[in-house]
Amino acid sequence: MSISLATWNVDPEIFRIGDFAIRYYGVLFAVGMILSYQFMKRIFTNEQIALKYLDKLLIYIAIGTVVGARLGHCLFYDFEYYSQHPLEIILPIAEVDGSYHFVGFMGLASHGGAIGVLVSLAIFCKKYKVNLLQLLDRLVIAIPITGAFIRFGNFMNSEIYGKPTDSIFGIVFLRDDNLARHPTQLYEAFAYLTVTILLYVLYQKKYAGYKGLLFGLFLILMFTARFILEYFKENQVSFEEGMLLNMGQILSIPFMIVGLLLVLWSLRNPKDNSNLKIKDVRAVAEEAEVRTEK
Secondary structure, eight states: EEEEEEEEOOOOOOOOTEEEEEEEEHHHHHHHHHHHHHHHHHHHHHTTTTTTHHHHHHHHHHHHHHHHHHHHIIIIIOOHHTTTTTTHHHHSEEEEEEEEEEEOOOOHHHHHHHHHHHHHHHHHHHHTTTOOHHHHHHHHHHHHHHHHHHHHHHHHHHHSOOOOOOOOEEEETTTTTTTTOOOHHHHHHHHHHHHHHHHHHHHHHGGSSSSSEEEHHHHHHHHHHHHHHHHHGGOGGGGGGTTTSSSHHHHHHHHHHHHHHHHHHHHHHHHOOOOOOOOOHHHHHHHHHHHHHO
């Protein structure tokens, strides 16, 4: 017999006008990015970096997150469908009964989002002459906040929930069935917020001076949490049935390995106490021109 502390039956849509709807998921995604921005604003101010660069950085991250997460879902989890409907990868529409309707982007994958962010950051660092590892050591303090709010959005959608449970932590998602299930969205959200707190404490204790250390710890902690919590989740796609590890776990392993290697490399290298430096390419060119004239 299932025991549950709560039932959950919230409409994922805040309001709808025709085919257009505002959903809790999108609002919480935006709130998470705003809070992460405010956190990074504090770090940039502390290191005396012009906030105009943070505004530019936010644009790169937002584009990298959305594009990467969307492509990750389409390629890793539902390639068979989207290979036949390529237009639906880039547009928030779906073909229903022979005609297209606005449905929003209904599939985003966190692993794809992580890859997208790394690519966008590499482009940003090349343009503004920034050390990628130093930037990542600061960003990963704030990024889990957005991840947590995305999972809160999944909870509002009654999706990515866990397997049935007899524990008192079970929640009945009435929009799907009457079984008490692990609220794995909340487990994951609170795990991510814990990562933010831990990394911020280490940052305040000057561990950001070890280039790559905080980024490595971020990869280990975030994706180990994801790997473990996958055991409590229902599989998201049918092809995962019968697999020893599901897709989320398989995709987490490379991130965990890279994180471990980064931590070992960082601890074996001399401490670098220099603050993060960002400089516009035009400013670099102007300085070079002045030196040439001299």
